[in-house]
Amino acid sequence: xxxxxxxxxxxxxxxxxxxxxxxxxxxxxxxxxxxxxxxxxxxxxxxxxxxxxxxxxxxxxxxxxxxxxxxxxxxxxxxxxxxxxxxxxxxxxxxxxxxxxxxxxxxxxxxxxxxxxxxxxxxxxxxxxxxxxxxxxxxxxxxxxxxxxxxxxxxxxxxxxxxxxxxxxxxxxxxxxxxxxxxxxxxxxxxxxxxxxxxxxxxxxxxxxxxxxxxxxxxxxxxxxxxxxxxxxxxxxxxxxxxxxxxxxxx
Amino acid sequence: xxxxxxxxxxxxxxxxxxxxxxxxxxxxxxxxxxxxxxxxxxxxxxxxxxxxxxxxxxxxxxxxxxxxxxxxxxxxxxxxxxxxxxxxxxxxxxxxxxxxxxxxxxxxxxxxxxxxxxxxxxxxxxxxxxxxxxxxxxxxxxxxxxxxxxxxxxxxxxxxxxxxxxxxxxxxxxxxxxxxxxxxxxxxxxxxxxxxxxxxxxxxxxxxxxxxxxxxxxxxxxxxxxxxxxxxxxxxxxxxxxxxxxxxxxx
DNA sequence: ATTGACATTGCACGATAATGCACGATAGCT
DNA sequence: AGCTATCGTGCATTATCGTGCAATGTCAAT
Numbered sequence: 001x002x003x004x005x006x007x008x009x010x011x012x013x014x015x016x017x018x019x020x021x022x023x024x025x026x027x028x029x030x031x032x033x034x035x036x037x038x039x040x041x042x043x044x045x046x047x048x049x050x051x052x053x054x055x056x057x058x059x060x061x062x063x064x065x066x067x068x069x070x071x072x073x074x075x076x077x078x079x080x081x082x083x084x085x086x087x088x089x090x091x092x093x094x095x096x097x098x099x100x101x102x103x104x105x106x107x108x109x110x111x112x113x114x115x116x117x118x119x120x121x122x123x124x125x126x127x128x129x130x131x132x133x134x135x136x137x138x139x140x141x142x143x144x145x146x147x148x149x150x151x152x153x154x155x156x157x158x159x160x161x162x163x164x165x166x167x168x169x170x171x172x173x174x175x176x177x178x179x180x181x182x183x184x185x186x187x188x189x190x191x192x193x194x195x196x197x198x199x200x201x202x203x204x205x206x207x208x209x210x211x212x213x214x215x216x217x218x219x220x221x222x223x224x225x226x227x228x229x230x231x232x233x234x235x236x237x238x239x240x241x242x243x244x245x246x247x248x249x250x251x
Numbered sequence: 252x253x254x255x256x257x258x259x260x261x262x263x264x265x266x267x268x269x270x271x272x273x274x275x276x277x278x279x280x281x282x283x284x285x286x287x288x289x290x291x292x293x294x295x296x297x298x299x300x301x302x303x304x305x306x307x308x309x310x311x312x313x314x315x316x317x318x319x320x321x322x323x324x325x326x327x328x329x330x331x332x333x334x335x336x337x338x339x340x341x342x343x344x345x346x347x348x349x350x351x352x353x354x355x356x357x358x359x360x361x362x363x364x365x366x367x368x369x370x371x372x373x374x375x376x377x378x379x380x381x382x383x384x385x386x387x388x389x390x391x392x393x394x395x396x397x398x399x400x401x402x403x404x405x406x407x408x409x410x411x412x413x414x415x416x417x418x419x420x421x422x423x424x425x426x427x428x429x430x431x432x433x434x435x436x437x438x439x440x441x442x443x444x445x446x447x448x449x450x451x452x453x454x455x456x457x458x459x460x461x462x463x464x465x466x467x468x469x470x471x472x473x474x475x476x477x478x479x480x481x482x483x484x485x486x487x488x489x490x491x492x493x494x495x496x497x498x499x500x501x502x
Numbered sequence: 503a504t505t506g507a508c509a510t511t512g513c514a515c516g517a518t519a520a521t522g523c524a525c526g527a528t529a530g531c532t
Numbered sequence: 533a534g535c536t537a538t539c540g541t542g543c544a545t546t547a548t549c550g551t552g553c554a555a556t557g558t559c560a561a562t
Contacts, residue, residue: 053518057255123373141389
């Protein structure tokens with residue numbers, strides 16, 4: 001029995017059953033439990049599975065889950081969301097992106113605020129149910145599950161008929177030269193379309209997004225009128241943005 | 252049985268049923284109630300659920316307020332949702348209406364099912380995130396908050412381009428003569444449009460809906476190919492429907 | 503063929519985690 | 533108020549874990 005072969009089998013079993021148990025593996029491969037433990041430890045170190053007492057679980061399950069992602073939303077993101085919520089004036093037509101920060105933003109809009117919110121994120125829409133004064137418009141399309149937003153031709157088409165006052169854009173990268181970027185091609189198209197139909201664009205950028213760029217560029221950084229960053233953001237990071245005429249707001 | 256796996260199962264059960272009972276869990280996992288209590292305590296400490304005497308409730312705010320309505324969702328509705336979920340075949344294109352029953356239906360679709368779900372309910376969309384095999388298409392429009400569904404011209408327009416195998420329709424009234432009806436005009440337009448583009452229409456009707464009619468008529472009752480009703484439904488109520496050639500399924 | 507470097511494995515042992523039971527405290531119902 | 537189910541805690545038991553070490557096997561260079 002080859003070690004690598006055994007490891008592959010373990011991963012295959014894991015994928016098939018959703019979990020593996022150390023004792024059972026040791027019997028089925030006829031090796032000691034120590035050996036299995038070693039295998040599991042090594043596979044866990046490679047990020048191929050998640051080690052737990054008694055066996056292992058798939059790695060993805062730990063990472064996945066949107067609800068979980070929302071929980072790891074940092075204090076910084078929360079502060080950004082609150083600050084951004086304050087930028088909305090009564091009567092405005094506002095576009096809210098998907099992503100955890102925008103969900104937080106929606107949650108922190110005053111419940112009494114009279115406004116129209118346009119969004120392609122079902123999560124944001126659900127969040128706004130009990131904001132009596134807010135008219136919600138949902139943009140349809142194929143649902144990109146990783147970010148929980150509608151994308152695709154249908155979404156682009158729906159956006160084409162919209163004019164908004166304000167667009168709160170979530171991004172994964174803000175770079176003075178590379179521009180605003182995100183990790184999914186379809187998403188970048190939608191964000192570009194949304195930016196194009198709003199009078200003012202507000203980018204929400206938590207600390208780790210600044211001065212980085214992701215795979216797909218949405219637009220030059222000057223597309224943003226305002227960028228909301230964390231309070232602690234150093235001047236070194238904000239200066240190049242301010243130099244291009246962007247208003248950098250600290251949360 | 253792995254501890255971690257048991258906890259995940261508890262959370263999954265909680266999500267499915269809206270509550271879990273300690274004693275029942277201890278029996279189904281064949282461990283002592285102490286162990287279950289420990290699990291629940293730890294999950295509660297992580298903020299993943301809310302501990303109550305005798306069991307636990309969901310913790311998430313988004314789930315909670317919808318869960319309020321969901322709690323009044325009777326056992327009957329749950330049974331209907333489960334039964335209806337079993338009507339979906341792999342590979343089908345399915346339309347899911349809004350409403351608590353359809354959210355339950357979504358929740359009870361097999362996680363491994365390969366299918367396309369079209370919906371105008373953001374709640375349903377959110378529910379299907381962790382069904383890896385399901386492609387979700389969101390229909391946009393103005394959000395009618397009471398039912399949490401997209402309605403209006405945009406929704407109708409989007410629906411016009413759709414062909415589906417199956418449409419699960421929620422209604423507030425099913426009457427052999429008055430037809431299928433609902434309490435909102437806009438909603439009735441959308442439901443009619445959805446019914447028109449599906450090969451087969453399945454109506455989900457909990458006990459109190461039968462033999463009643465609401466303000467706005469969607470379509471004649473014969474539009475429905477199948478009506479799923481509660482197990483206890485009397486023959487007196489189902490007979491007039493069967494007489495019109497509709498298949499009445501008891502949950 | 504021999505040797506040495508290295509990987510793999512099984513075993514021993516102390517440490518840690520998980521579980522079930524016993525007991526007194528508490529919550530919810532009548 | 534009184535009853536019962538449920539709860540939390542301390543403790544003993546068992547399973548599982550990690551580490552160090554020796555035995556075995558592999559492979560390449562000599």
